[in-house]
Amino acid sequence: MSHDHHRHDHDKGFMANVHWLLKIRKFWQADTNRAIVDMVDPQPGENLLDIGAGMGPATVLAAARGASVVAVDPSGLMRSICGVRRLFQRGRSRITVESGTAENLPVAGGSIDALWTVNSVHHWVDLDLAFAELARVLTPGGRLVLMDEDFTHPDHPMHESHHGHEDEMTSVEVDEIAASLSALGLEATGQKTVAAGVPVKLIRATRPT
DSSP: OOHHHHHHHHHHHHHHHHHHHHHOOOHHSEEEEEEEHHHHHTTTTTTOOOOOOOOTTHHHHHHTTOOOOEEEEHHHHHHHHHHHHHHTTTGGGGGEEEEEEEOOOSOTTTOOEEEEEOGGGGGHHHHHHHHHHHHHHEEEEEEEEEEEEETTTTTTTTTTHTTTTTGGSSSHHHHHHHHHHTTTTOEEEEEEETTTTTTEEEEEOOOOO
């Protein structure tokens, strides 16, 4: 009896966590994810890669346009939620959820038509290794968009809450990242701009055909 009661409490706790996560609109369906999918411009039949996919907001948007998407995230919890979310998508057969990091992507070389990431570059541990992986997986003509919200910018609505955490994040320097990608043979540009109403650091690159 007590065992059942304990398990019920555990289940209730898990569901409370899920309920809490689902209420965080920023994770579930952020405007920045819609913006980056528009930039990537997925085409039907393309093979795409969402790095640090989280709960999959950008993945499901891209799959709805007819592309096949591999959603990669190191977090088991995020992959579980993304996997459940996938089941409710009309294009679920085009969505694959995989464990991985930017430094170790679970896809074959030259197999990805486009890739992107939102707010994960500042978590990457080894930027050089990550950039080499991005270049490895892209097809000739393949494109990438890396976007990090600029939380250090005074115009960002979450500027104050992130102030002081900068030393815990990997520095995202758009010009240096563009130069690193160019050194790997990509045609890359970096800029500080605004997307979905917030300041962002944006790097776009293409692998020459």
